Amino acid sequence: MNKTIKTARADTPPRNEATPNVTFIPGAVQPDVVRPAKRKRRTRRWLWLPVIIAVAGAAWYGWTRYGESPASSAVVTEVVARGDIENAVTAVGTLDAVNSVDAGAQVSGQLKALHVAIGDRVTQNQLVAEIDPATIENRIEIDQAELANFEAQLISKKAQLVLKQANIDRQRNLVVTKSVPQSTLDQAVADLAAAGADVNAIEAQIRKQQATLAGDKVDLGYTKIYAPISGTIVANPAKAGQTLNANQTTPTIVTIADLSTMTVKAQVSEADVIRLKLGMDAYFTLLGQPGKRFVGKLRQIQPMPDTTNNVVLYYALFDVPNPDGELMMSMSAQVFFVRDAATDVLVVPSSALTYPQKAPGEASGKGSGRHDGTRSEARGEGRKAQVSVVTASGAVETRDVEVGIRNRVSAEIKSGLDEGEKVVVGTGSATGNGRNAGLPRGMRMPPMF
Known part of the structure; x- marks a missing residue:
């Protein structure tokens, strides 16, 4: 049974009417009436907890990123x-045929026929093109007619020469018998000399005409263009039906290249060319076949460089076999001149x-x-x-x-x-020579040289 207990002390001042009445129940937990200060202190402790966690996380991150670690893991x-x-001098080069020839027209005229196309393989002395021979054939007819005329004149002049020689013999006998004066004999001698000169002149004209005829026949042969070497047709700038003028320059009809052996023209800088030696091993790779090497030996360093924008480059040449025809002209090559290898x-x-x-x-x-x-x-x-x-x-x-x-x-x-x-x-840390001090773990300062 709850009881209400009222207490009063003699030294307690009179109760203010504004003070509320307090009822105490025996055996029950009494409410904390006078504890506001302790509650504030507990609240402040909870406010510091996120700050402590943040500081601990920052310390852990800094240690993992910038902290020292054993040498074995760094x-x-x-x-x-x-x-x-291998120790090699590198360069960039292009491929070209070791032997290539331009087959051109030595006579003027219309290109009557072209018997080959780019990519065709030809053998030496194979007919590749023909020029219209009509003009040259007409010249040959004229030459032959002129030659026949001179040969006829020569027969006439030789007959006159025989007659003049007989006249001299006759006049000489008459002079001995005093039948004719000496002047008659002298005139006969002069006529014989003139007849001999006429024969020589005609013979000279005949030789000249024969030479002209032979030249025209050669020109007639030039109307048929034959392959000078065995190889592959790599270019044909002239087309069938085109008129060719060979009076000033020789027009190119086809270009024939022997692709069985290719040469590499590598551009080497002036700083590296002094490190090259004739006969040293060399090889190159192609863009399409970076793992395949084509090997050869350096055979020539051209003395005249190619200068572009103040950059001096020398051409170093070496040959490689091309039995399968996989190497083509003007291919780009990454070239290596091997100085040492093991x-x-x-x-x-x-x-x-x-x-x-x-x-x-x-x-x-x-x-x-x-x-x-x-x-x-x-x-x-x-x-x-x-x-x-x-x-x-x-x-x-x-x-x-x-x-x-x-x-x-x-x-x-x-x-x-x-x-x-x-x-x-x-x-990966500041250990060692101190080059990487202050850098995050796993990072290295790049070399200065």
């Missing part, structure tokens, strides 16, 4: 493996190599790092270098190696490494 490695390597050797990326500093007093220009490595490519083999090797325990150690053939991508290792070892080709 380096990029490559396995030392066996492979092929097969089945230990190969590592060039980025794994570093070169120690030279001692004071040595020739300048042989610094360390990639800049000196690029120079070593031109100097040849036998350079000493250093690589960082990841051991089986995960530690990184620096090791001296002997470098053989090197290009911009790979390098041959002659000694100092074994197949299967891992070499460091890059770092």
Whole structure:
């Protein structure tokens, strides 16, 4: 049974009428009347919780992105493996036939017939075109008539010569008998000499006419154009029915090329041409067949360069067989002139190599790092270098190696490494030489040289 208890204290001031009455129930939890300050403090604690979570997340993100990590997880490695390597001078070239001939017209006239088309294969002395021979045949008829006229005149002149010779013999006998004066004999001698000269003149005219006739017959032969070499028709600028004028220039009727052997004309810069040697191995690849090599040997470096926009380029030529006819004229080729090559050797990326500093007093220009490595490519083999090797325990150690053939991508290792070892080709943190300090993990600063 609930009871209402009223209490009063002597020192308690009189109750204000505005103060509400408070009823206490024994055994029941009484409401917290005087706790407003504690409730505010609890509310403030909950307000700080998101801030703490945000700070913790930022710290975790910064540690994962920028924090230090062990060297074994911060380096990029490559396995030392066996492979092929070469050091080559690269260039761009075009394909052309080793032997090509323009078959043209040596006489003027209308192109009567063209017996071949582009792409046809022809053999030497095969008829490929004909020019109308009517004009030349008329000239030959005239030449033959003139020749017959001169030959008739020659017969007449020779008869006169025989007569003059007989007259001299007769006049000489008469002079002996004093029947005729000496002047008569002298006139007979002069007539004989004139008759002989007439015979010589006619004979000369006959020879001239014979030569003219022979020339016209040659021209008649030129009306038939034969293939000068065996090969493929690669061009025919003249068409059937076209009038050809051969008085000033020789008109080209067809171009015949021997495509059984092709030549590559590679444009080599003046900085690289000094590295080429006659007889060195060369090969090229095509855009359509990047994995197939066509090999040959450098046979010529043309001394006169081609200069365009102040860029000096020299032509280096080498030949390759083309038995299947897959190589065509004017194809673009990526050319490689091989200076050094090796097969089945230990190969590592060039980025794994570093070169120690030279001692004071040595020739300048042989610094360390990639800049000196690029120079070593031109100097040849036998350079000493250093690589960082990841051991089986995960530690990184620096090791001296002997470098053989090197290009911009790979390098041959002659000694100092074994197949299967891992070499460091890059770092992903600030460890090591400090080049990548301050960069996010997994990022590398690009080389300066």
